[in-house]
Amino acid sequence: MRASLLIAAKDLRQRLRDRSVLVFTLVLPLGLGLVFSLVLGDLADGNDVFRYAVADADGGQVAAVFTHQVLPAASEGGAITVRTASSTQEALRLVDDGDVTAAFILPPAFTARVMAGQEAVIEVVGDVDAPLGTGVARSLAESFTARLTSVRVSVAAALRAGSTRDPARLAAEAASVPDPLRQVEIPASRRELDATTYYAAGMSVFFLFFTVQFGVTSLLDERRAGTLARLLASPIRPLSVLLGKLITSLVVGTVGTAVLVAATSVLMGARWGHPVGVGILVLTGVLAATGVVAVVASLARTSEQAGGWQAVVAISLGALGGAFFPVAQVGGPLAVISLVSPHRWFLRGLADLAGGDVRAVLPSAGALTAFALVGFGTAYLLGRREVRL
């Protein structure tokens, strides 16, 4: 073990002097953290992602349901903010100036048209540079107008049954009644990561597969430079050399990921979860990544070849495992296939951890450990000739 630690200490000293490792463990993660904070930072703050304006040119009771009940309820989740425009013109100006993502315009006689059983439309004017926000606004409006269809039916039925109440008031009350069939809200924190955390975690596990390369591929560099022969001629066990390289990968990978966890938490407000659970996932994730790249390195003849192959493997597994987009949500065969990627298990573990129970990460940590064991075992069998074990 002493020899392994000496080799790892030497490697780490070399890596600290090697700017490429600083790029992968510090510059890129921090740079990505900054980019994410700029792109998704608003989401992390919990508000102001989609900023909307609403102009009520109708002033009727049904319109009031939309402006005073539907939109405030939607903004309670923190995903949108709504401001009231005094006129249609002001709402359009706010969109043009980029002050809001989209504007809802309730046209004159909106309530009257609903009462008359005619088509009533909420206009949505969106920023062309914000299609996602505009789409969300359109969904909100369509959801409300779809409900109005059933309102019209309800009001007509009430009047036919002899109700003497004001039809407009009846319509407003019907429109504001919650849907009888509501999706049961599973606390999102139990099964889903918020977007900021998801992409921060995806990028961190993606880069992990690059940072851990430095340890295992240095064995190939040592062979090329002739220093491997000198190491093997020293009075140490050949396995100590492999173990030393492994320790180097683990340290570099763990430190790099820890930096990214801290950076994304501070800069972006990513919520990784309980530190113990995160620690377990990071450690097992680093082991799994090291195991995978060790297999690739054991098949390569040079460190350049290994680096190329490892990049292909890292990108392929990253894409398959959901580092770039949530593959698991696609469902079907792809979601099943994604389970062969350590990235998928790492992200799943974090999602499980979001519920607050540290033990929830154990299945994913177990899967990651299995990746590591299979990887190390395969790499040992393939690479032992390298160090004449």
Added chain:
Amino acid sequence: MTTDTPEVLSCKGLRKRFDDVTAVDDVSFTIAAGETYGLLGPNGAGKTTIISMVAGILRPDAGDVLVEGVPVSTRTTEPKGRIGYVPQELAVYPDLTGRENLTFFARLQGLSRVAAARRVAHVLGVVGLTDRADDRAEHYSGGMRRRLHIGMGLLHEPILLVLDEPTAGVDPQSRNAIMDNIRELAHSGLAILYTTHYMEEAERLCDRVGVIDAGRLVAEGTRRELVALLGERDRISLSVDGDLGHAEDVARLVPAVLGVAARGRGLELLVHDARQCLPAVLSALAEEDVRVRAVEVDEPNLETVFLHLTGRALRG
């Protein structure tokens, strides 16, 4: 030397094959303390394979390597601590300083932090790098790196130093410095195994030479023993003034002279050992007032030996 001093290295029946190629075929030799043994052969002859098996980084298919009677293998650790290995490639870490390179390998040899610092300081002095110890090796000249490379093999005070072509790619000045270093180490009692394809180095440094070709040790011994194996004689060519016939008669009377022939305005003498008998020849001629204007000695060298043994030039 081999009979009076303890045997440090013993190689017995070493064999190694790589796929269909027999790299080393039944090679046996020994080295005594204080002896420098050279493995002389062209590139690809099997020298580095033998060295790798001696250093315990390559497992022989057959045969044994013993250092002070203890078997060396890829799995043993203790006997490796008695061997200082200097591989052919310049095995230094360019991004570490000379001191860091040496300290790392000293610690791998099992030296404590304090002992390593002391040995590193000593070795830096031996290889003449004390002033540049804290510069990164990437800023060293080729010769300095080569000296650092050799120094790494001396850190743990081995009893056997194994050098695989240590002067490859080195300028003549550095080569001389390295060879002087090696000679001093041999005088200090170190057993040295030295491979080279430079005949001059083998002749200059080695007490005994093993001639290796196609993985086989085709002959071994001192230079003189090897030359004698071939029945070769030294030649002394003399340019003389005066009566050539008289000069020929005088030379023929010198006991060590085996034969004399007149060639143009000079004589050609065939002798056993030119260096030893030349003074007697010159003295005899001077006593008979034969004036010698020029002397040329032609000794068969290891190049000639190799050519005779293998039918090929050493550097073909």
